[in-house]
Amino acid sequence: xxxxxxxxxxxxxxxxxxxxxxxxxxxxxxxxxxxxxxxxxxxxxxxxxxxxxxxxxxxxxxxxxxxxxxxxxxxxxxxxxxxxxxxxxxxxxxxxxxxxxxxxxxxxxxxxxxxxxxxxxxxxxxxxxxxxxxxxxxxxxxxxxxxxxxxxxxxxxxxxxxxxxxxxxxxxxxxxxxxxxxxxxxxxxxxxxxxxxxxxxxxxxxxxxxxxxxxxxxxxxxxxxxxxxxxxxxxxxxxxxxxxxxxxxxxxxxxx
Amino acid sequence: xxxxxxxxxxxxxxxxxxxxxxxxxxxxxxxxxxxxxxxxxxxxxxxxxxxxxxxxxxxxxxxxxxxxxxxxxxxxxxxxxxxxxxxxxxxxxxxxxxxxxxxxxxxxxxxxxxxxxxxxxxxxxxxxxxxxxxxxxxxxxxxxxxxxxxxxxxxxxxxxxxxxxxxxxxxxxxxxxxxxxxxxxxxxxxxxxxxxxxxxxxxxxxxxxxxxxxxxxxxxxxxxxxxxxxxxxxxxxxxxxxxxxxxxxxxxxxxxxxxxxxxxxxxxxxxxxxxxxxxxxxxxxxxxxxxxxxxxxxxxxxxxxxxxxxx
Numbered sequence: 001x002x003x004x005x006x007x008x009x010x011x012x013x014x015x016x017x018x019x020x021x022x023x024x025x026x027x028x029x030x031x032x033x034x035x036x037x038x039x040x041x042x043x044x045x046x047x048x049x050x051x052x053x054x055x056x057x058x059x060x061x062x063x064x065x066x067x068x069x070x071x072x073x074x075x076x077x078x079x080x081x082x083x084x085x086x087x088x089x090x091x092x093x094x095x096x097x098x099x100x101x102x103x104x105x106x107x108x109x110x111x112x113x114x115x116x117x118x119x120x121x122x123x124x125x126x127x128x129x130x131x132x133x134x135x136x137x138x139x140x141x142x143x144x145x146x147x148x149x150x151x152x153x154x155x156x157x158x159x160x161x162x163x164x165x166x167x168x169x170x171x172x173x174x175x176x177x178x179x180x181x182x183x184x185x186x187x188x189x190x191x192x193x194x195x196x197x198x199x200x201x202x203x204x205x206x207x208x209x210x211x212x213x214x215x216x217x218x219x220x221x222x223x224x225x226x227x228x229x230x231x232x233x234x235x236x237x238x239x240x241x242x243x244x245x246x247x248x249x250x251x252x253x254x255x256x
Numbered sequence: 257x258x259x260x261x262x263x264x265x266x267x268x269x270x271x272x273x274x275x276x277x278x279x280x281x282x283x284x285x286x287x288x289x290x291x292x293x294x295x296x297x298x299x300x301x302x303x304x305x306x307x308x309x310x311x312x313x314x315x316x317x318x319x320x321x322x323x324x325x326x327x328x329x330x331x332x333x334x335x336x337x338x339x340x341x342x343x344x345x346x347x348x349x350x351x352x353x354x355x356x357x358x359x360x361x362x363x364x365x366x367x368x369x370x371x372x373x374x375x376x377x378x379x380x381x382x383x384x385x386x387x388x389x390x391x392x393x394x395x396x397x398x399x400x401x402x403x404x405x406x407x408x409x410x411x412x413x414x415x416x417x418x419x420x421x422x423x424x425x426x427x428x429x430x431x432x433x434x435x436x437x438x439x440x441x442x443x444x445x446x447x448x449x450x451x452x453x454x455x456x457x458x459x460x461x462x463x464x465x466x467x468x469x470x471x472x473x474x475x476x477x478x479x480x481x482x483x484x485x486x487x488x489x490x491x492x493x494x495x496x497x498x499x500x501x502x503x504x505x506x507x508x509x510x511x512x513x514x515x516x517x518x519x520x521x522x523x524x525x526x527x528x529x530x531x532x533x534x535x536x537x538x539x540x541x542x543x544x545x546x547x548x549x550x551x552x553x554x555x556x557x558x559x560x561x562x563x564x565x566x567x
Contacts, residue, residue, distance in 0.1 A: 006359030013356075014347045098343030102404070105307045106360040107333040253311050253325065
């Protein structure tokens, strides 16, 4: 356990000491801010005006369903672009710089290295996510907020993030080149995002493929419904790719 | 004395090329052993396998009784390793890096600071503790690499070219440091600087093309593998006659003039030529200005072994 903490703290120090984290934060918050104020917020305003003309509809204007549902759903897609940038460095850079030779000759089990790096990436992602809390806070001044729904939405995004980061970590373990790590993580994530998107009515395959899709499990959480099926999917997805990463690291011991 | 490293039949192929083939050696506890060899001889590969970073293709290596492949974690607990190019996390400062290494090596939190101070002091890093590793010179990076290997006082130190990139004063310091470590620590180092190995190590293992060509103390290697002694003379007198006379001595293989009244005499066996040569010069009425027995340097032994292999 102390090994996990050692790796975790080192990775966090590196994240916060390098410009990549701040650049990512800048772009992420810029895009989020733009979407929020120019799309969701202005839509909310228009809707409010219409309802002002027609007071019977006031009960239908739920800020969460109008604004935050699309906020969380769109956030999911932005994660596809963001998470490969967070994870690309983790193992690829160790290989390129030769520090893998240090890291893997320290008395750290492979799983401690993987878990430490994964948790560091998750914390970095969560740090970026914390800044978006200002949007529900702004809304709380304007109207009544259902914080339970907001929490469900954030849980969904965090779990989706964990799944994406685990896949990204695996991609990073395959190469010594950060760009290739990021590109292959993005390609795989896009595949898992789009899989089963085609809605052929009546085909058994569509349902099966769609339930493998990362996108398919977000809408429920984004609208505030917590379904164990969705939680389990993201957790299993993350676990599966962490497991593949472990196998990949182990392979250097037998691939003589 | 207990055996620290036991290597049997160690073979490693990169693709179809053998990097090392059927290496076998032992290192006792407290020994300082030097690996010597030309580039590409397999020194680094051997050390990487010992450190548990590379798996061997066949054969086995045991450290402290633990197998380097199947009990990797136990091996790594008793190990301090400085890889060849001293790779470091350049985004961190020296103390951040050492802190990570101390944690990763399982130094208890209460002892970490003292342990970091100890190795930083020993490697002369106290004044650069807050410097980013990326802005350190090669020499300092090498010392940081050495410092992390020393953390937690592991019983075995594996140092791949520990003094490369250091200035002469630092080299002296680091060599002294390594010497001080012997006794409680076993040190295995590789080097292509021969005087370094002969000064530091109690035993030298010379590898060439992935095979051990010699393994002995530096003195024994110079003596045995040099096959014979050499004599340096400075004699005033007619050069051709002196050479002829020296060649006439029993046991002399060759005598050559090195100019300015200096001569070099090589004997074919271990016999000491000094008394005979002195008597000869005096008997012939020449002036004997200097007489010195010369051992073969490790450099010559090394070149001998390595080129013999090729012939």
